[in-house]
Amino acid sequence: MTNTFFKNIFSHRLSKHILYWVGLIIFFGITWGTYDNDYVRSFTIQTFGLPARMVLVYISIYMLIPKFLLKRKFISFIVSYLILLLVTSICIQRPIIYFYVEPIYFPSWNSEGYFTITELMNTILDVNIAAIIPLGFSFFKFYYNSQQRTLTLEKEKIETELIQLRNQVHPHFLFNTLNTLYALIIKKSNTAETAVLKLSKLMRYMLYEANTPKVSLVKEIEYLKNYIDLEKLRFEDSIDISFNSExxxxxQISPFLLIPFVENAFKHGTSSSKGSWIVINIFTKKRELILQVENSKFSDTNTDHDSVGGIGFNNVKKRLQLLYPDQYSLKIDDNELSYEVILKLNLTKNL
Known part of the structure; x- marks a missing residue:
């Protein structure tokens, strides 16, 4: 019950403000009162200092911060705050001290004048000290909210880019698979029905099962197998394909992350003549995935491997960096006879 009482007090804005000003009076009243053990006078003087301090704090919080700081007009905020500090010190705090506090509570004090630089600076510092905590809190709140907005915008930007990058895979993939099916129909191959079944599984996965940020690695590998089986049907015995997974x-892995490398191998590793070969290995152990794709090269094929799966190596790397920042390595070995890509991926964050 006691905890609930204090929670209700601190949750109320007015109570927080009252507690702050009372705490400020008590702190500085005790601090200055220890010099002559006259705590009553010290508390009274601190109370007389409230008007100027409150004007400075509340105008800063409710006018200067929304008008300048929140709009990132930092120079305007600093200039306005300094002017406000000077005005409250000279026009509010200084008259109270000069005409009331000093004559009554310090009768032996010989003031050098109303506009004495030394006494004016002491007054400015005395007024400003009350604004340190509120302004510090406001700056922290502004910085925190700014960081949260930046993170939110960055997250939205990343999600938008990922959707765009992922969607680029679909048209190219559909174009390839339809070409495969068309070739089988032209040949009047008996495997056309099998190809349609494989294609339906691929489309079901793309449209329904992979419409999430993360998918099962088992399903992703099954998706690759179906794609490879379609390619096997198209090329029949003209290409040697080796696929291993363990x-x-x-x-959990991001969908459609591996298919561009496999598509790339079929695009650049096949030829009209026999002797084409493709090796695809996927191994996962202790949260590390290793994808190794190697294909043969021929002088009569397009060997521009800067394009992976029709979306470009730069986009593939960008997607990897967005999804797995500092969690992957991509190695490429391009020589006269073969082209090899080795992707190592840390799946720790995706458990």
Missing amino acids: SDKDY
């Missing part, structure tokens, strides 16, 4: 457990 995993110590099922992990």
Whole structure:
């Protein structure tokens, strides 16, 4: 019950403000009162200092901060605050001290004058000290909210870019698979029905199962297998395809992350003549995925491997960096006979 009482007090804005000003009076009243053990006088003087301090704090919080600081007009805020500090010190605090506090509570004090630089500076510092905590809190709140807005915008930007990058895979993939099916129909191949079934599984995965930020690695590998099976049907015996996968457990991975490298191998590793070969290995152990894709090269094929799966290596790397920052490595070995890509991916964040 006691905890609820104090919670209600501190949750109320007015109570917080009252507690702040009372706490300020008590703190400086005790601090200055220890010099002559006259705490009553010290508390009274601190109370007389409230008008100027409150004007400075509340105008700063409710006018200067929304008008300048929140709009990132930092220079305007600093200039306005200094002017306000000077005005409250000279026009509010200084008259109270000079005409009332000093004659009554310090009768033996010989003031050098109303506009004495030394006494004016002491007054300015005395007024400003009350604004340190409120302004410090406001600056922290502004910085925190600014950081949160930046993170939110960055997250939205990343999500938008990922959707765009992922959507670029679909048209190119559909174009390839339809070409595969068309080629089988032209040949009047008996495997056309199998190809349609494989294509339907691929489309079901793309439209329904992979419409999430993360998917099962097992399903992603099954998606690759179906794609490879379609390519096998298209090329029949003209290409030697080796596919191996092994995993110590099922992990979560971003969908369509591996297919561009496989598509790239079929695009650049096949030829009209026999002798084409593609090797695809996927191994996952202790949260690390290793994808190794290697294909043969021919002088009569397009060997511009800067384009991966039709979306470009730069986009593939960008997607990897957005999804797995500092969690991957991509190695490329391009020689006269073969082209090899090795992707290592840390799946720790995706458990």
